[in-house]
Amino acid sequence: MRFKRYGAGIAKGMALTLKHLWRRPITVEYPEERLIPSKRFRGYELVWYPERCTACATCAKACPQGNIEIVTSRGEGDMYKVEKFEVDTGRCMFDGLCVESCPFNALAMGQSYERSSYCRGQVVxxxxxxxxxxxxxxxxxxxxxxxxxxxxxxxxxxxxxGVR
Ligand code: SF4
Incomplete structure (x- = not known):
């Protein structure tokens, strides 16, 4: 009765352990070893297209954290020139609101996930x-x-x- 109650569970658990015992590890020793994410991965970075940006600052207004700082000067005709386009990624939630709000597709989320830094200034x-x-x-x-x-x-x- 006791074996029936507990023995079957232990046997099932051991079978599962044995099944995975010889399997190739699915973890790596980061940062010495690194995995390359799928091309469809939405990473923790922003990608900016300078030629598309009109300096409208819609992205800066859409950011709930106020992380985007844009400084402009008068360009040719009615156009503005982007003097400064700075993002404090240290405070960024990567909610993608700036990307979604850009009317000119001048911002996109990138594919990278590595953002660690020893210095606070390097994440701005x-x-x-x-x-x-x-x-x-x-x-x-x-x-x-x-x-x-x-x-x-x-x-x-x-x-x-190679593909895992
Ligand atoms: S919303 Fe787009 S076009 Fe406007 S300032 Fe931001 S990145 Fe540039």
């Missing part, structure tokens, strides 16, 4: 640091035209040197 990003580049690429979040070009989601994470 300038327009040069926010600008789209080879390393700083947009995700498909709130950008269906980018999402349409991304591979279909099958695995969440890829390991360096």
């Amino acid at each position: 990003l300038s327009k040069e640091e926010l600008t789209i580049s080879e390393e700083r690429q947009p995700s498909g979040y709130a950008r269906p035209e980018i999402e349409a070009l991304q591979p279909e989601q099958t695995l969440l994470i890829y390991r360096t040197g």
